[in-house]
Amino acid sequence: MSSSRSVGSNGSVDPRSKHFWTTRDMPPQDGKVVIVTGASSGMGWYCAQALAEHGAHVIIAARSLERCQSAASLIKETGVRGKVDAMHLDLSSFRSIVDFAKEFKARKLPLHTLVNNAGVFLVPFDHTQEGFETTVGINYFGHFLLTHLLMDKLKETGPGSRVVSMASLFELLGSVNWSDLEGKSAKESGLFEYSSSKIEIIMFVRELNKRLRGSGVEVFASQPGLVQTQLNGRKLDHGKLTSNLVDLATRVYGQRAEKASYCLQRPASDPTVDGYGGSYFSPPWLWILALNLDHAGMREPGNSLARDEAAWARLYNQTLLIVNSKLAEKGLGSIEAV
Numbered sequence: 414m415s416s417s418r419s420v421g422s423n424g425s426v427d428p429r430s431k432h433f434w435t436t437r438d439m440p441p442q443d444g445k446v447v448i449v450t451g452a453s454s455g456m457g458w459y460c461a462q463a464l465a466e467h468g469a470h471v472i473i474a475a476r477s478l479e480r481c482q483s484a485a486s487l488i489k490e491t492g493v494r495g496k497v498d499a500m501h502l503d504l505s506s507f508r509s510i511v512d513f514a515k516e517f518k519a520r521k522l523p524l525h526t527l528v529n530n531a532g533v534f535l536v537p538f539d540h541t542q543e544g545f546e547t548t549v550g551i552n553y554f555g556h557f558l559l560t561h562l563l564m565d566k567l568k569e570t571g572p573g574s575r576v577v578s579m580a581s582l583f584e585l586l587g588s589v590n591w592s593d594l595e596g597k598s599a600k601e602s603g604l605f606e607y608s609s610s611k612i613e614i615i616m617f618v619r620e621l622n623k624r625l626r627g628s629g630v631e632v633f634a635s636q637p638g639l640v641q642t643q644l645n646g647r648k649l650d651h652g653k654l655t656s657n658l659v660d661l662a663t664r665v666y667g668q669r670a671e672k673a674s675y676c677l678q679r680p681a682s683d684p685t686v687d688g689y690g691g692s693y694f695s696p697p698w699l700w701i702l703a704l705n706l707d708h709a710g711m712r713e714p715g716n717s718l719a720r721d722e723a724a725w726a727r728l729y730n731q732t733l734l735i736v737n738s739k740l741a742e743k744g745l746g747s748i749e750a751v
């Protein structure tokens with residue numbers, strides 16, 4: 414987290430006291446280029462739509478190019494003034510991630526914001542192309558690689574560039590399996606794997622933000638509460654008891670994806686949070702009682718690992734080693750520590 418948090422860089426009101434932020438608070442985004450992963454549906458789609466509505470050039474990046482294209486068409490039909498493009502990105506394959514970064518760079522565009530939103534939850538047990546358990550592979554390792562591959566673009570475009578990564582309220586249940594980050598010993602793609610991927614995302618965000626201080630790039634994390642999307646509806650592995658409980662809870666308490674996406678939209682667009690890198694945007698813990706009126710306030714994650722700086726550095730270094738060894742196995746080059 415930033416050490417100078419009392420006043421925003423523009424000297425205005427402390428953004429931590431700003432509650433009830435909505436899309437209506439978004440300033441014009443004209444001239445900005447934003448990649449939103451997993452914007453073919455759910456909260457990513459609403460985030461992409463809102464940014465394009467405010468003038469940004471948005472790139473929808475997800476594993477099915479066809480779904481990305483129809484998501485882009487739907488956004489255009491809403492009459493946005495920004496440009497909307499679709500690109501294929503499969504976070505379960507390092508080759509696809511490397512190809513995506515190359516293709517994006519070939520377009521010679523700046524990159525103001527990378528929104529790492531894509532994710533999977535309680536899916537049938539499987540592994541990614543590099544042998545990671547699916548959940549940690551897509552949610553954590555895939556975005557770790559993507560962020561590093563696009564870092565030069567973000568730095569070149571800054572100051573003021575941002576990375577925004579999607580966590581979850583399940584971060585609270587997460588822990589780091591230091592002897593098996595890849596999930597080689599996992600027996601399922603369950604709640605443990607999901608929760609771990611999400612606390613690892615928060616730790617990565619905070620370590621990266623610390624390393625990037627003074628570079629013109631800031632990094633934020635978000636969590637939306639419980640939301641009615643395909644993720645915890647039709648995409649769940651309904652053979653699991655946990656999936657059915659989550660499905661039921663979402664039907665009863667889940668929020669609309671549009672409103673829930675404010676937690677991504679704000680760190681992706683609000684200039685008043687400049688200088689607050691490392692912050693976490695989330696509804697209040699008593700979010701059901703609070704009627705979810707405030708989805709984009711700045712709060713603290715519940716898990717103590719989110720405040721353990723030594724653990725962030727250890728995780729970052731271990732992850733970098735693993736990612737580079739997987740890249741080398743496939744002849745895909747390497748990434749450098751930030």
Ligand SMILES: NC(=O)c1ccc[n+]([C@@H]2O[C@H](COP(=O)([O-])OP(=O)(O)OC[C@H]3O[C@@H](n4cnc5c(N)ncnc54)[C@H](OP(=O)(O)O)[C@@H]3O)[C@@H](O)[C@H]2O)c1
Nearest residue numbers: 451453454455456476503504505531532581639640642644
């Ligand atoms: N819904 C909730 O209650 C909730 C709560 C906390 C956090 N979250 C987080 O919010 C984020 C967005 O989820 P959502 O609820 O909006 O669900 P969603 O509608 O299922 O969106 C997930 C997106 O991720 C994409 N995706 C999945 N696997 C991918 C891969 N291998 N490569 C590239 N893209 C991939 C999906 O593409 P496809 O259409 O191809 O599957 C989809 O566009 C996730 O990170 C999730 O963990 C959700």
